[in-house]
Amino acid sequence: MSLKEELKSERVSHLDLSRFCQIVSGTAVRQSLANMRQNKTNVCLITKENALIGILTERDVLTKVATNPANLNRTVDDIMTANPITVTPDTSAADALWLMDEKQFRNLPVVDRDGKIKGNMTHQAVISFLAARYPVEVLNRPPRPDHFPHKQEGG
Amino acid sequence: MSIPITLNRKDFVSDQTVRWCPGCGDYAILASVQKTLPDIGVPKENIVFISGIGCSSRFPYYMNTYGIHSIHGRAPTLATGLAIANPELSVWVVTGDGDGLSIGGNHLIHAIRRNINLNILLFNNRIYGLTKGQYSPTSRTGTKTKSSPMGSLEQPLNPIALAMAAEATFIARSIDAHTQHLNETLMAASQHKGISFVEIYQNCVIFNPNEWIGLDDRRVRDENILYLEHGKPMIFGKDMDKGIRLNGFRPAVVQLGNGITEDDLLVHDETSTQLAFILASMEFPEFPAPMGVIRRVEKQTYTDGLMNQIETARQIKGNGNLRTLYESADLWTVTAKDQNGVASKQTGQLSLEVDEEYVDELDKEPEVTTAMQDRLIEDTIAALSPKAPITIDVSASLAKAVRQMNTHRIGCLVVTDAHDKLVGIFTEKDVLHRVVGLVEDLETAVIADYMTPDPIALKANLPIAQALHEMHMHGFRHIPLVDDEHRPEGIISFRDVVHHLKERFA
Ligand code: SF4
Numbered sequence: 138m139s140l141k142e143e144l145k146s147e148r149v150s151h152l153d154l155s156r157f158c159q160i161v162s163g164t165a166v167r168q169s170l171a172n173m174r175q176n177k178t179n180v181c182l183i184t185k186e187n188a189l190i191g192i193l194t195e196r197d198v199l200t201k202v203a204t205n206p207a208n209l210n211r212t213v214d215d216i217m218t219a220n221p222i223t224v225t226p227d228t229s230a231a232d233a234l235w236l237m238d239e240k241q242f243r244n245l246p247v248v249d250r251d252g253k254i255k256g257n258m259t260h261q262a263v264i265s266f267l268a269a270r271y272p273v274e275v276l277n278r279p280p281r282p283d284h285f286p287h288k289q290e291g292g
Numbered sequence: 293m294s295i296p297i298t299l300n301r302k303d304f305v306s307d308q309t310v311r312w313c314p315g316c317g318d319y320a321i322l323a324s325v326q327k328t329l330p331d332i333g334v335p336k337e338n339i340v341f342i343s344g345i346g347c348s349s350r351f352p353y354y355m356n357t358y359g360i361h362s363i364h365g366r367a368p369t370l371a372t373g374l375a376i377a378n379p380e381l382s383v384w385v386v387t388g389d390g391d392g393l394s395i396g397g398n399h400l401i402h403a404i405r406r407n408i409n410l411n412i413l414l415f416n417n418r419i420y421g422l423t424k425g426q427y428s429p430t431s432r433t434g435t436k437t438k439s440s441p442m443g444s445l446e447q448p449l450n451p452i453a454l455a456m457a458a459e460a461t462f463i464a465r466s467i468d469a470h471t472q473h474l475n476e477t478l479m480a481a482s483q484h485k486g487i488s489f490v491e492i493y494q495n496c497v498i499f500n501p502n503e504w505i506g507l508d509d510r511r512v513r514d515e516n517i518l519y520l521e522h523g524k525p526m527i528f529g530k531d532m533d534k535g536i537r538l539n540g541f542r543p544a545v546v547q548l549g550n551g552i553t554e555d556d557l558l559v560h561d562e563t564s565t566q567l568a569f570i571l572a573s574m575e576f577p578e579f580p581a582p583m584g585v586i587r588r589v590e591k592q593t594y595t596d597g598l599m600n601q602i603e604t605a606r607q608i609k610g611n612g613n614l615r616t617l618y619e620s621a622d623l624w625t626v627t628a629k630d631q632n633g634v635a636s637k638q639t640g641q642l643s644l645e646v647d648e649e650y651v652d653e654l655d656k657e658p659e660v661t662t663a664m665q666d667r668l669i670e671d672t673i674a675a676l677s678p679k680a681p682i683t684i685d686v687s688a689s690l691a692k693a694v695r696q697m698n699t700h701r702i703g704c705l706v707v708t709d710a711h712d713k714l715v716g717i718f719t720e721k722d723v724l725h726r727v728v729g730l731v732e733d734l735e736t737a738v739i740a741d742y743m744t745p746d747p748i749a750l751k752a753n754l755p756i757a758q759a760l761h762e763m764h765m766h767g768f769r770h771i772p773l774v775d776d777e778h779r780p781e782g783i784i785s786f787r788d789v790v791h792h793l794k795e796r797f798a
Contacts, residue, residue, distance in 0.1 A: 138662040140793045143511075151514065151530055153472075167729050174725050196703065199720040202728050203694045209729050238791065260786035261767065265472075267664075267793070268764035269510035272469035273497055274668045274757045275764065276320035279310040280301075280354065282750060282758050 141231050143270065144263070149233045150226035153265050154247055154256020157182050162190055166202060166216060167209040169193060180244050180257055183217050188252050191217035194244060223248040226255045230266070233258050299330035301766070302746070306356040312347060317468035317495035317508075321415065322354055323765055324474045325384075329357075332482040334382040341384045342371045344391040347422045348415040348494070351386040365396020368403035368412070372594075375408050379595050382482065385412040390420045393429040393449050404458035406594040407486040413478075414451055414489070417496035418503050425499035437499075452572040452586060455489040456565070462488040463568065463587040468495055469508035471765065473519070473583060480585055486593045493581075507581055516576060520584035525557040528580050536579075543570055545579060562588040667796055673759050674752040676792045678773055678782030681706040686715050690727060690742060691734035693718055704770040706780045707743050713778045716743035719770055749774040752782060759789055 158176035160169050162185040173181050173193075183191040193213055201216045202208045208216055223246045224233050237245050237258070245258040268275045304326040312318045329339065339357040343349035345364035352359025362370050367385045375383045385403075392400050392414050403410060419437065420426040426439035430451065434443040455463045462484040466477040474492065481488035493504050506516045518528045518536065526536040527548070535557040537546045546552050561567055568587040574580070606612075684693055684705045693705055697720065707716035718739055731737050748762050749772045762771055763786060773782035 138664055140664065140790075140796075143664065147511070148531075170724065170729055177725075179721055179724060195720040195724040198724045198728055199694070199703065200698055203723050203734075204698060206729070234790070234794065238794065243787070260790045261763070261769070263790050264760055264763050264786055266510055267668075268471070268760055269469055269513070271665060271668060271757075272317070272320060272508055273315040273495065274665055275760045276323070276469060276471065277315045277317055277495075277497070278319055278323075278758060278761045280305040280322060280326055282754055284309045 141235075143267075144231035144234060145229050147230040147266070148226060149224060149228045149230045149247055149258055150255060152230055152258065152262040154258055154262060156180060156259050156261060157244075157246075157257035159184060159254065160213060161185065162212075162214055164213050165209070166211055166213050169213045170198065170202070170209075180259075181213070182246055182254060182257065183213055184254070189221070189223065189246055189248055189254055190214075191219045192221045192244060192246065193217045196243070221246055224258070225249060230258075230263070234263060297335070299336060301326045301330060303336060304329050304356050306354050308353045310354055311350065313498045315497040316347070317417070317497070318348060318351075318415065320468040320471065321413075321474065321492055321494060322351065323761075324471055324478060325351075325355070325413075327765060328475050328478045328482070332382065332479065334482075338380050339382045339384070340371075340374060341386060342367045342374070343386040344396055345422070346388040346391040346420075347496070348386055348388040348413075349391060365391055365394075366399055367391070368396065368399040368410070371410050372403050372406070372408050375410055376595050376598065379409065379599075383410050385410055387412065387414050388421075389414065389416045389418060389428045389430040389451070393451065393454070397429075401454065401458045404455055404460045404487050404489060407459075407461055407591055408594050409486055411481045411484075411488045412490065413481075414491050415494040416451060416491055417494045417500055418448075419496050419500035421496045421499055450572060450575075451489075451491045453569070455491075456568055456572055456587070460489045460587065461486040461589050461591050462585070463490075464488070464585045465491045465493070465581070465583050467493040467504065467507055467513075467517075467583065469504075469510075470513065470517075470583075477584065480588075484588060486591060506577060516580050518574075518580040518582045520560045520571070520582055520586060522560055522562045522585065522588075525554045525559050527554065527557065534580075536574075538570075543574060543579065562586070664793070667793060668757040668760065669755050671756045671792070671796070672753050673750060673756060673773060673784060676756070676759075676784050676788045678752065678784045678788070681772060681780045681783040683708045683712075683780060684718070684739060685709075686738075686740045686743075688739050689735050690731060690737040690739055693739050694723065694727075694734060697723075704783060704785070705739075706772050706783060707739060708780060712780075714747075714749055714772055714774050714780045716740070716745045717747040717770065717772055718743040721769070747772060749778070749780075751775075756789065756792070759784060763789065 156178055157180040158172055158178045159182050160172055162183055169181055179195040181193040182189055197216055226247055226249055233245055247255045247258055249255050341352040341355050341357055341359040343351050343361055344367040352361050367387055371383050371385045416430055418428055418430045420428050425437055427435050427437040427444040429449045431444050432448055436443050452463055464477050466474045481490050495504055507513055514530045528534055533548050535546055535548055536543050537556055538558055562585055571582045571586050574582055682700050682702055682705055684707055686707050686709050703720040705718045707718055709715045722742055726742050752773050770783055770785050772780050775781050
């Protein structure tokens with residue numbers, strides 16, 4: 138089974154889309170970063186009246202804030218990527234992934250038809266899916282890769 | 293003042309070569325335990341692993357903690373003594389369905405009943421693995437094994453119901469293949485004071501590989517697992533469209549919609565004894581398998597009760613005296629008597645032949661291998677055509693690091709020492725979480741203080757599955773590749789792995 142076939146039958150909503158936090162438009166960049174740190178996430182979705190209007194990632198922080206600390210005091214709206222492309226929860230996971238690769242996205246927000254934010258699709262979601270899909274090959278490995286048993290002897 | 297020490301997974305990895313069969317579910321459980329322990333808030337020297345006999349019971353060797361590989365079925369007894377003698381300890385019992393429910397069935401029940409402060413992990417694979425494939429106390433009736441060629445005639449034991457019968461104060465269930473769920477369950481168990489009993493469905497790939505079909509496959513598991521959450525209605529299914537309702541005394545699966553709403557469903561209550569019995573009785577595939585915390589109640593632990601009694605006795609009678617105690621009872625003197633040894637009829641010689649049965653089972657053709665499985669095992673990391681790493685010296689300033697990342701438009705720097713050996717990794721994640729807005733002067737700050745030191749690094753000749761393993765278990769976006777001298781020679785990311793698997797079949 139190829140990756141495409143694997144992911145065709147899954148809706149994007151079946152993957153782990155929990156890697157993001159949310160913040161409202163107008164929040165200071167400094168506060169937004171604090172929120173991301175508190176939520177242990179690298180992605181922040183920005184909303185206005187509950188609708189998604191932008192996205193801020195660790196890449197933006199590196200390229201726009203690390204080099205220019207004055208941006209810490211501006212609002213998140215000034216440095217976010219506005220109007221990100223989104224998919225609906227019933228999009229197939231394969232379509233979502235192919236779209237990400239085509240557009241060179243690392244994040245793809247998932248928003249339902251009523252505009253409600255449902256999650257954030259990432260490559261990590263695909264990695265985790267595959268790990269749990271093939272646990273014998275991927276999960277069941279020794280703690281140190283160089284310590285694979287030479288003799289197959291069971292318990 | 294004590295300085296808090298931050299532990300990480302590596303602190304719990306021992307130097308022993310793991311000897312479970314390749315692909316055994318025990319590996320995933322080991323990885324989860326090693327991942328969770330740094331966060332339970334107990335110093336490493338206060339953690340002990342005690343096991344009995346069986347495949348799972350090799351666990352203590354692989355943990356870099358104190359541990360005892362003890363007597364068959366008797367792990368709970370040693371653990372009981374230890375937990376009472378030193379209440380500071382976090383004591384973990386690792387047992388299996390054979391060791392815990394057959395050979396040591398009684399010890400298990402009574403350790404649970406006493407509410408000793410222990411964490412008992414019962415790896416349930418429904419087979420005897422170490423002795424090569426006989427039916428176990430949890431094997432389903434009719435299971436054909438080497439010791440039941442016409443099918444087992446016995447009724448399987450229900451571990452959760454047994455723990456309920458012994459009034460366990462914490463009962464949970466999880467499965468080896470669901471890392472995140474297992475991590476959370478282990479964490480919850482570690483935080484409970486008193487007995488924590490965790491049944492973990494575990495895949496014995498050699499002797500019982502199909503036991504958990506439907507539950508350990510990512511494509512269908514969410515359809516078949518009921519994830520329990522205290523205070524929440526029992527909804528399940530990949531699209532959260534089914535639920536559990538009570539019809540009289542019987543639980544029933546219902547489809548939501550057509551007049552059936554969340555309000556009709558059972559609501560999970562970790563403190564309800566009756567509900568726990570109902571959940572214990574729900575067997576997959578007739579019902580979804582309940583997973584998570586089934587029961588959690590607070591009760592006095594045995595140790596606390598015992599210490600109170602000792603204190604009370606001391607207050608009433610004063611401190612005891614061992615000699616007085618000895619001499620207060622009748623004493624006998626035992627004397628030696630001449631005896632002729634009893635001759636044994638046996639020679640005492642052990643068979644020196646190697647048992648070939650594992651090898652036979654392993655040599656069998658694997659059942660169904662998809663192209664993806666082949667790719668994960670046969671393609672090496674080198675096939676990802678890893679990018680050359682951009683390196684930076686460990687003494688460089690943060691300002692330089694940030695400049696380099698921006699010039700090269702990359703999210704990850706590999707940090708090396710004077711001998712060009714890998715000593716750390718510094719990523720845009722670190723820039724977000726540890727640097728921006730937190731560090732005053734990037735010119736004077738040194739990367740050594742902000743990087744992840746001694747990161748997991750892989751060799752390019754390992755299978756891609758290993759890269760997926762590290763990325764999934766630890767959430768690392770980047771993994772450096774090193775040569776035999778531990779010098780960086782490449783870097784791979786989430787995207788490289790996914791992209792490779794995607795293109796390989798395009
Ligand atoms: S016999 Fe089964 S349980 Fe034992 S190590 Fe092998 S796969 Fe694991």
